[in-house]
Each structure stands twice: as structure tokens, then as C-alpha cells.
Amino acid sequence: MSASKRTATITLDGKTIDLPVHHGTTGPDVVDIRKLYAEGDVFTFDPGFTSTAACESGITYIDGDAGELLYRGYPIEQLAEQSSHLEVCYLLLYGELPTPAQLADFEGRVTRHTMVHEQMHYFFRGFRRDSHPMATMVGVVGAMSAFYHDSLDINDPWQREVAAIRMIAKLPTIAAMAYKYSIGQPFVYPKNSLDYASNFLHMCFAVPCEEYVVKPALAKAMDRIMMLHADHEQNASTSTVRLAGSSGANPFACIAAGIACLWGPAHGGANQACLEMLREIGTVDRIPEFIRRAKDKNDSFRLMGFGHRVYKNFDPRAKVMKESADEVLGLLGIENNETLKVAKELERIALEDEYFVSKKLYPNVDFYSGIILEAMGFPTSMFTPIFALSRTVGWISQWKEMIADPAQKIGRPRQLYVGPTRRDYIAIGAR
Ligand code: SDX
Numbered sequence: 001m002s003a004s005k006r007t008a009t010i011t012l013d014g015k016t017i018d019l020p021v022h023h024g025t026t027g028p029d030v031v032d033i034r035k036l037y038a039e040g041d042v043f044t045f046d047p048g049f050t051s052t053a054a055c056e057s058g059i060t061y062i063d064g065d066a067g068e069l070l071y072r073g074y075p076i077e078q079l080a081e082q083s084s085h086l087e088v089c090y091l092l093l094y095g096e097l098p099t100p101a102q103l104a105d106f107e108g109r110v111t112r113h114t115m116v117h118e119q120m121h122y123f124f125r126g127f128r129r130d131s132h133p134m135a136t137m138v139g140v141v142g143a144m145s146a147f148y149h150d151s152l153d154i155n156d157p158w159q160r161e162v163a164a165i166r167m168i169a170k171l172p173t174i175a176a177m178a179y180k181y182s183i184g185q186p187f188v189y190p191k192n193s194l195d196y197a198s199n200f201l202h203m204c205f206a207v208p209c210e211e212y213v214v215k216p217a218l219a220k221a222m223d224r225i226m227m228l229h230a231d232h233e234q235n236a237s238t239s240t241v242r243l244a245g246s247s248g249a250n251p252f253a254c255i256a257a258g259i260a261c262l263w264g265p266a267h268g269g270a271n272q273a274c275l276e277m278l279r280e281i282g283t284v285d286r287i288p289e290f291i292r293r294a295k296d297k298n299d300s301f302r303l304m305g306f307g308h309r310v311y312k313n314f315d316p317r318a319k320v321m322k323e324s325a326d327e328v329l330g331l332l333g334i335e336n337n338e339t340l341k342v343a344k345e346l347e348r349i350a351l352e353d354e355y356f357v358s359k360k361l362y363p364n365v366d367f368y369s370g371i372i373l374e375a376m377g378f379p380t381s382m383f384t385p386i387f388a389l390s391r392t393v394g395w396i397s398q399w400k401e402m403i404a405d406p407a408q409k410i411g412r413p414r415q416l417y418v419g420p421t422r423r424d425y426i427a428i429g430a431r
Contacts, residue, residue, distance in 0.1 A: 001056050004029055012040050027061060028053075043414045050309070054239060056405070059092060059397055060231045067313035067362075071231060072096070080320045085226040086110060086196050089168055089393040092231055093400070107196075113169035114190035114199065116177075117147045124181045133178035133385045134263045140174050142256035152250040154403050163251040164396045171255075171389040172196070176203035179382050197223035200389070205377060218376055221328045225369060228317040229387050231394025233310070237262040241395045242402050246411040251399060258395045259388045265304065268366075268391070271383040274305035275339070275370030283338065284345045291346075295355045303350065305367030312360035321368040328372050340371050 006021040008031040017039050020032045030053045033044055046052045061070040069076040072091050079088055083097075090098045090106045098106060123140050144166075145152060151163040177187050180203075188203045198219040206212035232238070240261040244254040262268035281290050293301040308315055325343075329335050347363050350356045370383050378386070402408055 001030075010036070010040065012042060015040065024056075025058075027063065037414075043416070045416055048309075049234075049239075054234055054411070055242065055402065056407075057234070057398065057401060058095070059401060060233045060394070062233050062310050064308070064310035064312050067311060067316050069232070069316050076228065076316050077320060080224050080227055083227065084196075085223045085230065085390070088227045088230050092393050092397040093164060109165050110169045110196065111192050113166050114173050114192075116170050116173055120144075120147065120174075121177075121187065124177060127181065129182060129184060131182065133175065133182055133381055134259065134269075134388070136178040136181065137171075137174060137385055137388060138256050138260050138263075140178070141171070141259055142253055144170070144252035145250045148252065152252075154245075154248060154250065157404075160251070160400055160403060164400060167251065167255055167392050167396050171392045172200040173203060175382070175385040175389045176200060178385060179204050179378075182381065195219065195223075197226060201376075204382075215331075217331050218328065221324055221372060222376070224320070224324055225372065225386065226390040228320060228365060228369075229390035231391070231397065234398075236264070236267050237391065238395055238398050241399050243411040245399045245402055246408065248410075251396065254399055255392060255395055258391070262388050262391065263384055268384045268387040270304050270364070270366035271370045271373075271387060272380045274366050275374060275380050275383065277304045278339045278342050278346070278371075281342050281346070284342055287342065287346050287349055291349060291353060294350075295353075303346070303361070305370075306350065306356070306363055307359070307361040308364045311362060311364065314362045315364040317365040318363040318367050321365065321372065322363075325368045325371050325375075329375050332375055334375060337371070337375065339374070343368060343371060 001022045001024060004021045004023045006029065008019040008021055010017045010019065017036065019036065021029050022032055023029055037043060044052075059072060061073070062068065071079060071088060072095055074083075074091065074097070079091075083091075086107050087098060087103055089110070090103060120140060120143065123143055124136065127136050127139070148163070148166060151159045151166060153159045173190055180187050186208060188206045188208075190199050190203060194202055194214065198214040198216075201214045201219060201222055202212055234242075237258040241254045241258040244257040245251070249257075265273040277290070281287060290301070290303070293299045294303045294306075322344075325340060326335070329337050329340055347367070350361070355361075369387075370380065373383050373386060374380070
């Protein structure tokens, strides 16, 4: 961050307060209001943080108007085309693309942490079989702090590093276990001979009775989905991880908090809600009815997978996901998939409709992802767990950046109080 020559001046009751303005490397400048309360005895008010930068970060940059997403400066479209999820994990964690030797070492470290403590298998037994896999993941990931005591000290850089590797390595295993448990099948152990995405698909779809061979094209599509979801600036779940981490909570508890936040249908739960909406629409001829409902102020229905707080142009991830949907469904011989047809027609109609155009509502990352995941054989309940395991690297990278920031303080927002002023207690006999 660097100070710019600009200042913002607030005049309150005749008092003038000059607030410094800071530059980043790109994107909007920020007005530093840290001294506002002390000098002006007022708070700023920004529910939902629509105009608030909560931190300094060098990890991910989004230009919502241009529809641009950069991981450490590299465009998501180029990474999705040329990189791999574990290479993107290295990039997000350490800031630079790895050399071949660095990547091989990193892949080796992650691969050798993919198993979970055998005792954790018993955790799953406590859940009902019909538990949503996200409920299981929140519980089991939070419980990791009861097992991995040698990576809980957030002040030890080495323990932070080990916690990061463990999280990236074990989240796919835990997500696969949550899936297997929900369908009554035995857990499948990770195989070190498989790459990261193939290992996840194998743990989800293999059974002990026969050999399961992962199709390379599906593994590549899975790996691309993971890359597209890896990080996304200060979204709700990442902000949750940062806020939890600001109190000094251990990394496993912070990631569990992020998983809980991601579950909401306005956030990571939208991929499940979107596919369920597309199924409810069912056929192209029913689209106008749903477009009308989405525009009706008195109807709580929203087009799931549409709109975004930051993107006021196409979400670049949605573009890649749409191409991937065509590729995967074509590979599986289901290119005439009715759900994909409804999705494409819904997108076309919405993008010509004044309501969506005026509000700059475009398909987001969740609009097409569910179509691909369903085609791969996942139930809708596994869509958000896959988002969570993919976003783990973003959460842990942002958490590490925050912990290492010397200016880091516990997050403690204030409020505009609108409740009763001081009043005396009334004994129950007098009420
Ligand atoms: C993710 O933050 C991130 O980066 C998140 C994410 C990530 O990678 O971490 O990108 C992942 O969460 C993607 C978003 C997934 N959610 C959905 O697809 C759910 C549907 N979308 C909306 O609920 C909504 O668009 C949000 C929550 C995504 C964004 O909400 P905002 O920025 O708070 O915008 P808003 O709710 O104030 O809406 C602005 C206007 C409103 O109309 P007015 O009150 O101004 O008249 O647009 C309307 C809304 O009613 N609107 C929609 C709509 N989204 C917004 N109308 C119909 N359908 C929609 N989907």
C-alpha cells in the first residue's frame, strides 16, 4: 500500500477531518478511516460491505466491470487452460509459479498428507446417513484441530505451513468420505499413484468390488473446476475465515467457519440451488414464467447462478465453465442434455431482458458448474462440498497472509444502535 497525494475531507458539525487515501497496485484507492471515530466520534455505515475494503491483500484481483479475475496477476482463463489445481495452489500460497522441481516437491508433500487419521472415520458414524455432506464437512474439518496438534500454533510459520498442506491434501478425502457415507458405501483410501483430481474422483466413485479407472478427460475437467473455484478476493466465506483467524483461532476451526458460510444459497450453495432451479424449470417453454418471477419484487425467487456483488459483466469463470460443460457432456454423449439446453436458453433470454441488463446481472461461477458435476455422476448435495474443497487453498492462503501481516488486529466492527435507551428493571409483579 502506498499513500497517494489525495486526501478525503469530511466536515462534521463545522469540524474538518482529513483522511488519507492509499493506492494499491491496481483497482480502486481506499480512504483510510481508522482515525474517524477518534476524531469525529462517528462510525461509517456499510452493511454488506458494499464499499468497504477490510484488508490489504496481494493474492487475487477482480475487476468486476471488465470481468477480469487474476490469481497473483495471472488471468484465470490462462491458468484454466494451461495450469493445474496444485500448481495454482502453489501460486496462491507462495505468490509465484513453481519451477518444475518446486512443483514436484509440492505435489509430493500434498500427496503424502491425503490420508486422514484413522480415528476420524468414527466421526462420520455419529451423523445420520442422510446428513447433507456440508454438515458432515463442517463437523469433521472443525474436529481436525482435535487430531493435528502439531499444526495448531498460528505463531509458528512451520506449523502454519503444515496446516496449509494438510488442509489442501485432506479436504478432498473428507469430501469423498462425506459422499460415501451419505450413500452407504465404504470409504475409499487415497492412492498416491493418482493426481489430485483423479484421486478425488477415485475416492468418490471407486468401490472395493472392482477396478475403477478415472477417465483422464473427466479428471482434467474436475481439475479445471477446482482451479476456477480456488480463490476470489474477500468474498463472504473468505472474510469469515479472516475474521475467525483474527481472534487467533486455529486454522482448522477457521476453515470450518468458512465452509459453514459457503453453504448459504446466496454464496457457494448457489450451485446446488441453480441445478435444482433448472430442473424445476424443466423445459425451455417454462423459462418465461421463471424470468417473470425473478423480476417480481413480491416474489422471493431469484435466478440462482445469476448476479454477483462484484461482477457487473460476465464472470470469467462462468465463460470457462460453459465451454467445459459442452466438452464434458459431449464426451459423455449427453450433449442433448435438457438441463444444459434450459440453462443456455435461460442465459440468452435473461441477457436480452431489460431487468437483467439494467441491473448488470450475468451468469456467475455457479450457473454451469452443477451441470458438469451432475453429468460426472455427483448428486446436487455434493456440489457445494466440491466448491469448499476447491476454495480451501484460497481460504488458507488468505488466512496465512492475514496472520503474517504485522498490522493485523482482531476484527471487531461497530454498529448503529437503534434499540431502547437505558431503563430500569421492572419486577415481574409490576408488569
Ligand atoms: C458466489 O463474493 C464472491 O466472490 C462470491 C463467489 C466466490 O467465488 O466466492 O463469486 C461465489 O457466491 C457467486 C454468487 C452465487 N449466488 C447466486 O447465484 C444467488 C443469486 N444471486 C443473488 O442472490 C445476488 O446476485 C448475489 C447475492 C450474488 C449478489 O447480491 P448483491 O450484490 O447484494 O446484490 P443485490 O441482492 O443487492 O441485488 C441487486 C439487485 C436487486 O434488485 P433491486 O433491489 O436493486 O431492485 O439485483 C437483483 C436484486 O433483487 N438481483 C436479482 C438477482 N441478483 C440480484 N434478481 C433476480 N435474480 C438474481 N439472481
